[in-house]
Amino acid sequence: MMNSEHPHDHDHDQTNPPSDLALRVKSLESLLVEKGLVDPAAIDALIDTYETRIGPRNGARVVARAWSDPAFKQWLLEDATAAIASMDYSGRQGEYMKAVENTPKVHNLAVCTLCSCYPWPVLGLPPVWYKSAPYRARAVADPRAVLKEFGTELDEHIEIRVWDSTSEVRYLILPERPEGTEGWSEDELAALVTRNAMIGVEKARSPRYIGRN
């Protein structure tokens, strides 16, 4: 991936917080528990859900099915909420889904300039960079340069469409199916679908990338 010279160089707004912040959170939680307003076991369950169960492998399966099944793809593009719910991915932050398709002429990219809106049921919680000020500021104004920072260079004739998630509509980018994947199973195809490709900052991986062909 890109930025090899800064693999863990968080921006100033992502620096590790002082320990007094950790103490402040601990103090707040103990206060709320003492008042009977939260149950720590429920907090554990919420964390576990998004650390281990709901993440971008869900979306990858949706994309792989759309690549394999033309009827499902059509359904996904016409009524993404229902098509995705048919695979049991629904609920919080995915109440109204839209899928937009990349083609040889159009490349799509999702952002939330106002906060951090993101389709949780299919992608899980957003990465730090998606929530960061530079991405939110620049994706709408300078998308070609933003894509380059992710190593994605598009021909000049390809139109870039940026989808700013200003409402409760949540966007899933349907990447182009890589060449050389004829006859692959849905599981095999899903291995090519990265989270970043479903946000639109990258293309899906080529078979070569995962050591095939």
Added chain:
Amino acid sequence: MNGAHDLGGMHGFGAIHPEPEGEEPVFHNAWEKRVFGLQLAAGALGKWNIDISRHARERQHPVNYLRQTYYENWLVGLEKLLVERGLVTAEELAAGKATGPADEATRERVLKAGQVPEVLATSGPVTIAIDTAPRFQPGDRVRAINRHPSGHTREPRYVRGRTGVIHEYHGAHVFPDRSAEGSKEGEHLYSVRFEASALWGENATEGSAVYVDLWEGYLEPAP
């Protein structure tokens, strides 16, 4: 409000520096996990909605909003709402010690671990039926109204006064400006396509467009 959260088009933040996808943890610090869980668990008490939560994070000095980490902004918003909605007092928050339990009706709503899957799966509909017909149709030219409300809005600054074309009608959705004031009202929602040149003038990226979801109250017909 014209706050620091409304970032589209701002300069000066530098490069994005994404962490490699396979190496990035869901949370980077233990305290972030607790803030995430606390926010969702406290939200389940029913004292506020998502627009009120967003607005609570926005209502900060712009310098603080930009300096703080993402989950620190969540923490600030949560603490603010807990006090404003009377769930804790400012004194309790400062001391980290309760002067008494919450009222029984509120405690009865406390989210239990066993309810988590159901609560996450059955979050409320974002659409809401209304009687009026949509004013605009796909293909109509519209202008995003130049308005600067001091309260919550989801009309970003970079589209205000700009002209675009209705791409798609999404149905009537909860109107965030009023929802942030606690009133659940439906209003027609559209996807509007803005050519990059209409937004950024001579500095536009050639061959690009931005699609923004905008409610009918943010729009007026354009010639």
